[in-house]
Amino acid sequence: xxxxxxxxSDFAFSFLSILFEGVPFLLLGAVxxxxxxxxxxxxxxxxxxxxxxxVAVLLSGLLGGIFPMCECGAVVxxxxxxxKGLPVSCAVTYMLAAPIVSxxxxxxxxxxxxxxxxxxMTSLRLALGYLIxxxxxxxxxxxxxxxxxxxxxxxxxxxxxxxxxxxxxxxxAREARLPGSGGARSSSRAGLRIATxxxxxxxxxxxxxxxxxxxxxxxxxxxxxxxxxxALYFVIGAAVAATFNTAVNQEIIHPxxxxxxAAILTMMGLAxxxxxxxxxxxxxxxxxITFPFASKLAFLxxxxxxxxxxxxxxxxxxxxxxxxxxxxxxxxxxxxxxxxLSVYLQ
Amino acid sequence: xxxxxxxWLPSFTLxxxxxxxxxxxxxxxxAAFLHPTFRPGVLAAGLVLLVFAIGSLFGxxxxxxRNGGGCAHVNPATGRGxxxxxxLTFIVLMLPLFMAFGSPRNGFxxxxxxxxxxxxxxxxxxxxxxQSVSSPYVEAPLPTNDPAPAxxxxxxxxxxxxxxxxxxxxxxxxxxxxxxxxxxxxxxxDFDGKVVELVGQLMAENTAAPDGSRMKVxxxxxxxxxxxxxxxxxxxEFPPGTKKSDVPELxxxxxxxxxxFPTEGGRTIAVLKVNSxxxxxxxxxxxxx
Numbered sequence: 001x002x003x004x005x006x007x008x009s010d011f012a013f014s015f016l017s018i019l020f021e022g023v024p025f026l027l028l029g030a031v032x033x034x035x036x037x038x039x040x041x042x043x044x045x046x047x048x049x050x051x052x053x054x055v056a057v058l059l060s061g062l063l064g065g066i067f068p069m070c071e072c073g074a075v076v077x078x079x080x081x082x083x084k085g086l087p088v089s090c091a092v093t094y095m096l097a098a099p100i101v102s103x104x105x106x107x108x109x110x111x112x113x114x115x116x117x118x119x120x121m122t123s124l125r126l127a128l129g130y131l132i133x134x135x136x137x138x139x140x141x142x143x144x145x146x147x148x149x150x151x152x153x154x155x156x157x158x159x160x161x162x163x164x165x166x167x168x169x170x171x172x173a174r175e176a177r178l179p180g181s182g183g184a185r186s187s188s189r190a191g192l193r194i195a196t197x198x199x200x201x202x203x204x205x206x207x208x209x210x211x212x213x214x215x216x217x218x219x220x221x222x223x224x225x226x227x228x229x230x231a232l233y234f235v236i237g238a239a240v241a242a243t244f245n246t247a248v249n250q251e252i253i254h255p256x257x258x259x260x261x262a263a264i265l266t267m268m269g270l271a272x273x274x275x276x277x278x279x280x281x282x283x284x285x286x287x288x289i290t291f292p293f294a295s296k297l298a299f300l301x302x303x304x305x306x307x308x309x310x311x312x313x314x315x316x317x318x319x320x321x322x323x324x325x326x327x328x329x330x331x332x333x334x335x336x337x338x339x340x341l342s343v344y345l346q
Numbered sequence: 347x348x349x350x351x352x353x354w355l356p357s358f359t360l361x362x363x364x365x366x367x368x369x370x371x372x373x374x375x376x377a378a379f380l381h382p383t384f385r386p387g388v389l390a391a392g393l394v395l396l397v398f399a400i401g402s403l404f405g406x407x408x409x410x411x412r413n414g415g416g417c418a419h420v421n422p423a424t425g426r427g428x429x430x431x432x433x434l435t436f437i438v439l440m441l442p443l444f445m446a447f448g449s450p451r452n453g454f455x456x457x458x459x460x461x462x463x464x465x466x467x468x469x470x471x472x473x474x475x476x477q478s479v480s481s482p483y484v485e486a487p488l489p490t491n492d493p494a495p496a497x498x499x500x501x502x503x504x505x506x507x508x509x510x511x512x513x514x515x516x517x518x519x520x521x522x523x524x525x526x527x528x529x530x531x532x533x534x535x536d537f538d539g540k541v542v543e544l545v546g547q548l549m550a551e552n553t554a555a556p557d558g559s560r561m562k563v564x565x566x567x568x569x570x571x572x573x574x575x576x577x578x579x580x581x582x583e584f585p586p587g588t589k590k591s592d593v594p595e596l597x598x599x600x601x602x603x604x605x606x607f608p609t610e611g612g613r614t615i616a617v618l619k620v621n622s623x624x625x626x627x628x629x630x631x632x633x634x635x
Contacts, residue, residue, distance in 0.1 A: 010458035012449035017379040017572035019442055023367065024387030027394055220401035226397065228356055235441055245573050246458040276574065281568040287576065
């Protein structure tokens with residue numbers, strides 16, 4: 001049996017279908033991100049969250065219930081949330097939970113498994129998804145920013161902008177103390193403007209306008225930049241997934257269904273390679289009739305939090321080392337949990 | 347030069363993406379790629395990307411990108427990275443354009459179909475089973491004053507009123523109908539012994555054809571997009587002593603025949619006994635969903 005045979009036309013067909021399915025969701029994420037940038041005042045999110053960091057993480061895991069987002073869009077959105085002051089632990093929790101703990105995913109899972117214990121599968125998927133996301137959030141809470149985020153993302157955080165603005169404020173204060181300085185007052189205003197701009201991100205440009213149209217243009221500009229960023233990694237991820245979908249002989253995995261642990265690992269590997277959208281992946285999982293229930297659960301929990309497409313997308317926000325650690329941690333934790341559950345789900 | 351590229355590259359990229367989405371939607375090619383539920387999203391995305399392209403051309407890049415500090419963007423619109431890096435990014439983002447027009451095919455080839463594993467059993471399908479027209483859940487037709495022909499089966503009369511038929515009078519069936527019929531006796535009764543017509547792509551059958559008289563008619567069953575489509579197939583059997591079809595594999599064919607439901611290897615299977623087979627155009631919706 002030939003396990004790998006690549007044909008460009010098959011690859012292109014599969015690649016384009018993934019692209020057509022994913023682009024509207026990426027775009028939605030980019031538009032929301034652009035709107036957050038323009039219309040959401042800085043620190044609003046922080047004020048809305050509880051002061052207790054652990055409770056804030058626990059709550060962030062449920063945000064997908066009122067603010068659902070698929071995994072591709074969530075990456076774009078959390079980068080903007082971070083720039084608006086959302087703590088990293090809460091952002092990571094939301095990013096991992098939103099593609100699973102949402103009404104849309106619950107409905108699609110229930111529909112797909114309507115003849116295979118739908119209540120059990122839906123509730124276990126949501127519960128495990130929440131548990132995993134919150135656990136990762138609590139771990140991230142204890143890590144240094146530099147160990148988690150890309151340097152460019154750290155620079156975009158409000159507190160970092162404040163630090164950069166500090167010398168400007170010191171200079172302005174020194175000038176204000178100089179006796180007989182004619183420009184002291186105007187210099188003071190300029191310094192304040194710099195400091196304020198550094199916090200809000202509102203630096204001003206050569207082009208300035210006001211009103212609704214100007215705000216909309218800023219949404220478009222911001223969403224465009226976000227979309228192009230995420231599209232680059234989406235193209236790479238879709239290409240890898242399309243290669244697997246068309247070139248690899250999937251019959252070779254069928255014998256693995258007979259053994260519980262092998263089935264779980266296989267289904268998780270498949271979820272990682274197929275890079276399906278979390279809103280519809282349940283229909284694919286349900287079609288693996290010969291695979292045991294726990295392995296399908298592993299597929300449905302692991303796929304939305306990590307796959308080849310997300311490996312590249314996460315690179316927009318997180319350090320490569322953190323992503324690799326996240327992948328290994330998620331894989332092992334989900335595999336062990338599902339293996340344990342498989343004892344009860346026989 | 348650099349400033350011009352910074353302005354034009356993102357705008358051109360977005361315009362190309364918009365063009366691809368709108369072209370595939372408006373030309374109808376999208377039907378082979380995506381479930382109907384997702385198709386309006388492609389049209390909307392194409393239009394929004396067009397707006398983005400225009401906005402990017404005349405409005406410039408995002409203000410965070412223009413000012414450098416506090417910007418996390420890495421795309422060609424930003425000031426970060428070398429010009430070579432930006433051009434490489436641009437080339438990667440142009441890949442969909444090469445794919446869209448470099449391969450005009452609207453379906454998978456033989457290798458990709460075989461790699462996915464052809465399903466010949468209803469248990470491997472997650473489509474809702476078709477409703478039997480002779481099942482008790484289907485309302486009987488309203489009584490008329492016309493006397494029933496002598497000897498006519500009243501239930502068969504009811505069936506005839508509900509089943510879709512081709513212009514030649516044969517019952518139009520899909521691959522999935524036959525696979526479910528093999529497992530559901532009430533559904534089987536709708537087709538058993540009747541002339542039916544099946545449209546699909548022809549494939550060789552190597553495993554279940556001891557005398558070489560069988561082939562498969564395949565359709566792709568799609569959940570969301572073509573990337574997740576699974577091939578589902580019904581067996582067709584040529585009369586003894588006749589030559590199998592010499593139509594090239596994966597040609598679209600219209601098979602006229604009578605279904606039979608023999609038990610082989612401990613399970614009931616559907617086999618369409620071929621009366622005639624003709625090459626035909628692909629249907630409007632090449633995928634089943």
